[in-house]
Amino acid sequence: MPVPNLPFVKNYGGAHxxxxxxxxxxxxxxxxxxxxxxxxxIEEGTTTCFFHEKLPASAVCEVSGRMICDLCKTEWKGQxxxxxxxxxxxxxxxxxVKGEVVTKWDSxxxxxxxxxxxxxxxxxxxxxxALGICIWKWRAGPTSVLRKSRWRxxxxxxxxxxxxxxxxxxxxxxxxx
Amino acid sequence: xxxxxxxxxxxxxASTLQSGYLAEDHLLIVNGRxxxxxxxxxxxxxxxxxxxxxxxxxxxxxxxxxxxxxxxxIALTQxxxxxxxxxxxxxxxxxxxxALSLYGQGTAQMGVQTAVQTVFLEGVTTLRKAEKxxxxxxxxxxxxxxRLEPEVLRAALEKKRVERREHYTVDSPQRPETPxxxxxxxxxxxxxxxxxxx
Numbered sequence: 070m071p072v073p074n075l076p077f078v079k080n081y082g083g084a085h086x087x088x089x090x091x092x093x094x095x096x097x098x099x100x101x102x103x104x105x106x107x108x109x110x111i112e113e114g115t116t117t118c119f120f121h122e123k124l125p126a127s128a129v130c131e132v133s134g135r136m137i138c139d140l141c142k143t144e145w146k147g148q149x150x151x152x153x154x155x156x157x158x159x160x161x162x163x164x165x166v167k168g169e170v171v172t173k174w175d176s177x178x179x180x181x182x183x184x185x186x187x188x189x190x191x192x193x194x195x196x197x198x199a200l201g202i203c204i205w206k207w208r209a210g211p212t213s214v215l216r217k218s219r220w221r222x223x224x225x226x227x228x229x230x231x232x233x234x235x236x237x238x239x240x241x242x243x244x245x246x
Numbered sequence: 247x248x249x250x251x252x253x254x255x256x257x258x259x260a261s262t263l264q265s266g267y268l269a270e271d272h273l274l275i276v277n278g279r280x281x282x283x284x285x286x287x288x289x290x291x292x293x294x295x296x297x298x299x300x301x302x303x304x305x306x307x308x309x310x311x312x313x314x315x316x317x318x319x320i321a322l323t324q325x326x327x328x329x330x331x332x333x334x335x336x337x338x339x340x341x342x343x344x345a346l347s348l349y350g351q352g353t354a355q356m357g358v359q360t361a362v363q364t365v366f367l368e369g370v371t372t373l374r375k376a377e378k379x380x381x382x383x384x385x386x387x388x389x390x391x392x393r394l395e396p397e398v399l400r401a402a403l404e405k406k407r408v409e410r411r412e413h414y415t416v417d418s419p420q421r422p423e424t425p426x427x428x429x430x431x432x433x434x435x436x437x438x439x440x441x442x443x444x
């Protein structure tokens with residue numbers, strides 16, 4: 070839908086996209102790609118690629134506005150784009166490229182220590198696995214950028230240790246009967 | 247990025263495992279429970295916020311309200327047996343759904359647009375939450391980019407229109423005005439500049 074005439078509009082765009090939207094605009098919407106303006110700079114040979122500092126820039130990405138070299142330059146639907154912008158464009162509808170992905174081993178260890186208690190006999194397998202994860206991944210520290218401490222590892226390790234101790238006692242008791 | 251520098255914007259909802267955080271210079275969107283996927287949108291790159299009201303909230307409120315009445319009537323007719331307890335509980339649950347729908351002011355879908363993509367905030371499901379998120383995010387983006395004044399916007403749009411008009415001379419073939427395309431993905435885009443054929 071076209072850009073509205075005001076920075077903030079309510080119930081806009083129904084005629085264009087079939088549903089009304091509240092639209093809040095910011096100055097970035099008016100930012101134009103500097104394709105024409107950087108031609109003199111490129112001719113001078115003084116500008117370098119955004120991704121390869123040692124290579125001279127030969128074009129501008131029409132999506133992100135970054136200056137790119139011949140290695141980064143590619144075509145997408147008639148536009149000159151960088152590979153990074155292409156990955157984002159392709160990722161919209163296709164599988165695209167995964168963003169930053171982090172496995173939360175502390176949550177997995179805690180889940181393996183707690184959830185199998187519902188069917189307690191499965192803890193004979195899950196408890197050692199949970200304890201192993203705690204030991205293996207402890208040095209890596211908190212697994213999420215949002216977490217400050219490793220308390221999940223500590224808790225999972227304690228619970229898994231108690232479960233293993235229970236099983237050891239159970240087996241010894243069973244052997245002596 | 248230190249967790250303490252981030253302000254939680256929205257959390258996991260009943261239907262999604264997505265949460266959002268405001269960092270110093272970007273919006274961090276986190277997806278997943280045991281495997282987190284991060285998406286960072288710099289405040290300087292955010293072009294627009296889009297909020298669309300959906301009909302799901304109205305349907306939910308209607309079903310909750312009507313269902314509550316219906317189950318209440320059934321419970322009252324079952325007073326001579328113990329089944330009224332079960333019907334009463336179901337009626338209370340229906341009323342709770344109705345109350346939550348009213349509290350949330352209906353359901354909504356929210357998107358954050360940049361030059362490269364439009365990211366839908368799946369963790370924002372109600373209009374109330376969407377407006378709260380919009381206020382917090384707008385403050386951060388405007389602190390980074392400045393406020394877009396109506397006069398500046400109108401001047402920029404008018405300049406683009408004039409540039410397009412000036413391109414067509416008397417001798418050049420007239421291109422008919424194409425009507426705006428209906429686009430299911432609500433993306434607000436500036437009209438592309440006409441290529442210079444000279």
